[in-house]
Amino acid sequence: MPLKTLFLNPPSFENFDGGASSRWPATREIESYWYPVWLTYPAGMLEGSRLLDAPPHHVSAEDTIKICKDYEFLVLFTSTVGWEGDQRLAEAIKAANPSIRIAFVGPPVTTSPDKALNECSVLDFICRREFDYSVVEYANGKPLNEILGISYKQDGKVVHNPDRPQVENLDAMPWATKIYKRDVDVTKYNVPFLLHPYIALYSTRGCPAQCTFCLWPQTLSGHAWRKRSADDVAAELKWAKENFPHVKEFFFDDDTFNIQKARTIELCEKLKPLNLTWSCTSRVTTDRETLKAMKDAGCRLLIVGFESGDPQILKNIKKGATVERARAFARDCHDLGLVIHGDFILGLPGETKESIQNTIKFAKSLDVETIQVSIAHAYPGTEFYEYARANGFIVNKAAMSDEGGHQMAHIEYPGLPTDYVLEMVHRFYDEYYFRPKAAARVIWKAIVNRDLPRLYVEAKSFLKLRAQRNKMVKEARNRQQTEPSAPVGAGA
Numbered sequence: 001m002p003l004k005t006l007f008l009n010p011p012s013f014e015n016f017d018g019g020a021s022s023r024w025p026a027t028r029e030i031e032s033y034w035y036p037v038w039l040t041y042p043a044g045m046l047e048g049s050r051l052l053d054a055p056p057h058h059v060s061a062e063d064t065i066k067i068c069k070d071y072e073f074l075v076l077f078t079s080t081v082g083w084e085g086d087q088r089l090a091e092a093i094k095a096a097n098p099s100i101r102i103a104f105v106g107p108p109v110t111t112s113p114d115k116a117l118n119e120c121s122v123l124d125f126i127c128r129r130e131f132d133y134s135v136v137e138y139a140n141g142k143p144l145n146e147i148l149g150i151s152y153k154q155d156g157k158v159v160h161n162p163d164r165p166q167v168e169n170l171d172a173m174p175w176a177t178k179i180y181k182r183d184v185d186v187t188k189y190n191v192p193f194l195l196h197p198y199i200a201l202y203s204t205r206g207c208p209a210q211c212t213f214c215l216w217p218q219t220l221s222g223h224a225w226r227k228r229s230a231d232d233v234a235a236e237l238k239w240a241k242e243n244f245p246h247v248k249e250f251f252f253d254d255d256t257f258n259i260q261k262a263r264t265i266e267l268c269e270k271l272k273p274l275n276l277t278w279s280c281t282s283r284v285t286t287d288r289e290t291l292k293a294m295k296d297a298g299c300r301l302l303i304v305g306f307e308s309g310d311p312q313i314l315k316n317i318k319k320g321a322t323v324e325r326a327r328a329f330a331r332d333c334h335d336l337g338l339v340i341h342g343d344f345i346l347g348l349p350g351e352t353k354e355s356i357q358n359t360i361k362f363a364k365s366l367d368v369e370t371i372q373v374s375i376a377h378a379y380p381g382t383e384f385y386e387y388a389r390a391n392g393f394i395v396n397k398a399a400m401s402d403e404g405g406h407q408m409a410h411i412e413y414p415g416l417p418t419d420y421v422l423e424m425v426h427r428f429y430d431e432y433y434f435r436p437k438a439a440a441r442v443i444w445k446a447i448v449n450r451d452l453p454r455l456y457v458e459a460k461s462f463l464k465l466r467a468q469r470n471k472m473v474k475e476a477r478n479r480q481q482t483e484p485s486a487p488v489g490a491g492a
Contacts (some may be wrong), residue, residue: 002139003073003101007043007195008088009036011054011061012406020106021075022257022376023216027405032191035184035200037176037253038105039077039218041132043183044174046139050248058187061089068093068100074328075135078106080379081401085118094122103138103150105131107219111381113151114158125152127223128160129220151186167205170228176201177240177467186244193301193341193370194279195248195449199240203233203267207255210318211305212383213348217255219381225256227263234270241276249300252280259283261290268297279303284329291332301339301369304329309362310355313348317384323362330366340368344428347376347411347421349387356424360431369441373428375407375421384405 009020018025020036033056043051050071054064055106068074074093078086090102101124109116109126116126127134127150134149144152149164167173177199180186187197204227207217217223257280258264264286271278279301282397308314311323333340344363346356363371377400378385378393388394388411395412402408409418432438445451 001048002046002136002141002259004071005043005046005049005073005075005139006068007036007039007049007051008064008074008076009039009053009055009095010076010078010082010086011059011064012085013401013403016055016082016405018055018079018082018405021055022079023214024377025079025081026401026407027316030192032254034191035176035180035189036077037202038082038131039075040176040179041173041177042075042135044176045132045136049139051183053184055186056190061092064089065092065096067341069097071097071100072100072251073103073135073139075105075131078104078108081405082109082217083108085466090120090122101138103127103131103135105135107215107379107381109151110219111389113160117151117153117158119382123152125150128163130164132167132173134164166222166224166226168226170205170226171232175236177236177243181243186247191251193303193339194251195277195300196451197244197247198249198251199244199247200251200253200474201236201240202254203228203257204254206341208259209256211307211320212317212387213345213376213378214255215379215382217381218383221255223232225259227260230263230270231269233267234274237271237276237278238274241274242304248277250276250278254280254281257281257282258286258290258294258346263289264290265293268293268299272297274298281305284326286329288332288336291336291338295336295338299338301341302333303341303343304368305343306363306366307343307345308348308351308355309359310350313350313355316349326362327366330368334367340366341370341372342366342368344371344373345376346424346428347409347413347416349384351376351416351421353416353420356421356428360424360428363428363432367437371429371446373425375425376408376411378411 015031020038021034105127110128151160205223206222277296282302378388396410
C-alpha cells in the first residue's frame with residue numbers, strides 16, 4: 001500500500017479562491033470557487049488517498065489539522081498570495097502529527113525552491129512544475145534522490161534533482177470527475193457567470209501563447225500544448241452526465257481550449273450527441289466556422305481574455321491579438337448566440353490614464369454579457385514580473401494582497417498612481433453595468449435561469465466590496481501626503 005495521502009487545497013483567507021483552483025489567486029468581489037483540477041490526477045492514482053478542497057467546503061485550519069492526523073503524506077498546493085499562511089498551516093500540521101511527510105506544489109515553489117525549503121523547515125520536498133507522477137512515486141516508496149522534478153534538503157543543503165519531462169499521454173491520467181464524485185460536493189462551487197451547479201475539467205494542458213503576465217504557462221503547465229483524445233474527453237463527459245444528473249453545465253478550464261481548429265471541430269463532433277451544455281476558455285483568434293461548430297455541439301459561454309482596448313498594450317504583453325480581431329470575434333459570437341464573459345486588466349505595461357479610458361470604451365462597444373476587471377499582478381516567475389522589477393515599478397513592498405486576500409495594487413508607473421488604477425476598477429464596473437441595457441440583461445437572465453436569489457446575494461456582495469474600495473482610495477490619497485507608496489487594495 002502507498003502512503004496514506006491527503007491532497008490539500010488549503011484553507012486561507014475567508015472566501016479565498018487560490019492554490020490549485022485559480023490562475024489568479026485572490027478573494028473575489030463575489031464569492032466564487034474554481035475546481036482544484038490539478039490535484040485530482042495524482043489523487044486518482046493513489047489508493048486510499050483523499051482530496052480536501054478546504055475553501056469552498058468551508059473547512060477551517062483547525063479542522064484541517066485534525067484531518068491530517070489520519071494521514072502519512074500531505075501534498076499541499078500553495079500560491080504566492082497564500083504562501084505565508086500555507087507555511088504556518090504546514091508547521092501546525094507537523095506539530096500535531098510529527099510523522100507526517102509534507103510536500104508543497106504550485107508556482108511559488110517552482111520559481112523559488114530554495115526560498116521555500118529554507119523558510120519552511122517542515123517540508124520534506126517540493127515539486128517543480130507538473131507534479132503528478134513525482135508525488136505518486138514518493139507515496140509508493142521511491143527514494144527522493146531518484147524522483148525527477150523535485151527539490152529537497154540533504155545535510156542542510158538544497159538539492160535539485162533533474163527536471164521531469166512534461167506529461168505527454170494525457171489519456172493515461174485519471175478522470176477528474178471521478179475524484180469529484182468521491183471527494184467533493186459539486187454544489188459548493190459557484191462562478192457567477194456559469195450555471196449552477198457546474199463542473200470543471202481539462203481537455204488539454206499548456207498554452208503556446210506568450211502572454212507576459214499569465215502565471216500557469218510560465219510556472220506550471222508550460223507552453224507545450226498537449227491534448228487528450230476526443231474520445232477520452234467525450235467518454236468522461238458521458239460518465240459525468242450520468243453520475244451528476246443535477247449539474248447544469250460543464251466547463252473546460254483549459255489554458256487555451258480552442259487554439260487548434262481541427263481538434264476543436266473533432267471534439268465538437270464527439271460532444272454533440274451527448275446533448276450537453278458546456279462552456280470554455282477562448283482566444284479572439286478563433287474563427288467563425290469553429291465557433292459555429294462549438295455552438296452546434298452545445299457550447300453556451302466563452303471566457304475571453306480581451307485584457308485591454310489599447311493596441312500598444314496588447315503588443316507589450318505579447319497577446320498575439322488585435323483590437324480589430326477582438327471586435328470581429330465578438331460580432332461572430334453575438335450573431336451565433338454564444339455568450340461572452342470578458343476579462344480585462346488595468347495596469348499592464350504601457351498603461352496610462354488615456355489607455356484605461358480607451359479600454360472602458362472598448363469594453364462597452366463589445367457589449368459582452370459579463371465582465372471581470374482585475375488589477376495587473378506581477379507574479380514571480382512571469383516575464384511581467386521581471387519587467388516590473390527591472391524598471392522599479394513594484395511598490396507597496398511588493399505586497400500582493402491585503403489581510404482579506406483581496407488584491408493590492410503593487411505596480412505603479414510614472415503618472416499613474418495605484419489609487420487611480422483602483423478607482424478605475426470600480427469606475428469600469430459602474431460604467432459597464434449601470435447602463436440600462438446591461439442591467440436589464442443581467443436581471444432578465446436571472447429570471448430565465450430562476451437565479452434571482454443568487455443574483456441578490458452576488459449584487460449585495462459586490463456593492464459591499466465596492467464601498468470598501470471607495471474607502472480605500474480615499475484613505476490612500478490622504479496617506480500619500482506623507483507616505484507616497486501607501487498600500488492600496490483591490491478585488492480580483
